[in-house]
Amino acid sequence: MSSKLAQEVFNPSEVFARLADTVPCGLYEYTLTLENEGHFHYMNTRGFEIFDISSNELSDFGKNIWGLFDAEDANTIAQLSEKSNLTGVPFFFEGRITTQLNNTKWIRMSSHPSTTFYNGCLIWSGYILDISHEKRLVKENIEKNLELSLAIEKVIRYEELEKLNTQLHEALEEKNLLLRTMAAYAKANEMGSLIGSLVHEINNPLGAININTQSLEFEIDSIQKSGLTPSSMNSLKDISQGLIRSNRSLSKVIANLRNLFIMGRLEFEVFDFSQMVENICELVAREIRASEIEFCKQIKEKIHIYGDQGQLQMVVLNSINNAIDAVKNHKGLKKINLSLTEEDGRLCFEIQDSGVGFQQDSLQKAFELFHTTKANGMGIGLWLSRSIVENHNGTITLSNAPNGGAVVRIEMSVNQ
Structure with a gap:
């Protein structure tokens, strides 16, 4: 090979071009004006392929490149470029572009400011990678892991359901016992959001008892020193009445809790459904106030039914909690209407909220086991509620109110 030919073949620029491809x-090199307009002077073959342009389009590409990014990403790159220009440190970016051929690609890029100027503009160089395949693999891996997790979860659920079915087939009498046990568990689950309120309801009378006890100790010391006086007698009476009031308040909270978690007898019995609903309303009252919900209730007194009080407590508590969840973070009107009426030997319990209501597909699937629209829901509440209501020869229906919001309606025979 002649020296001249060798110089042409192994010319540094020719060698770099071959290596770059x-x-x-x-790989690319460009200058950036003060107006943040780029002028590309070099790009290797892979760069043309990623951007879906030809070498003839390179001269105008600096004007068009910002159109490949969405506005937010373009602004981010501009800020990174400005910071890099001040510090001399390269910037890195990862995002999506949409080329002129309407191809959407994930890219990872970096640009570095040099110390060389061309026509008064700083020269930048950098690289760009097409990571679309990598992103697809990550997405596919996540989807496969999710499918696997869901499959495992379904297997676990089906195994649990199969065990449940086996128990149900062992004897017809076990059905009511199973519902009672699940109702108690569901009530415990429903009580999760009320714990803070109940602690407050208990702490208030306990704090009052503590203050009155300290006052009582002070009065006893005073009596020991000065004797019993009319003023001391009045103070003792006030302290005594304060202790009694606090004790009654505490006893009421505990009684409501005890009533909520009764398991009931093996056989159905007659009980006051109206009082049961009132007790549950008292338990959720603080949660409703804390969420700034307007709560309107109309409860007809002394409606008695024949059934399992423990199971039906779960149904009512689940309905109220669902209504609270539907409106407590609602940006519009936050209101719940609860009514209990009796007509023609049947009671009607209805609760309506001012939330967004049910989606059409949710209305069709709402009573299916494990179906839920809540982020942390288990999909048991409505399924179990329908099982319990039907076990009491009643009906439970869901609908959307004409003016918006969800409606839950329960009808059962009253005890004549």
């Missing part, structure tokens, strides 16, 4: 990423 062997790397799996795009």
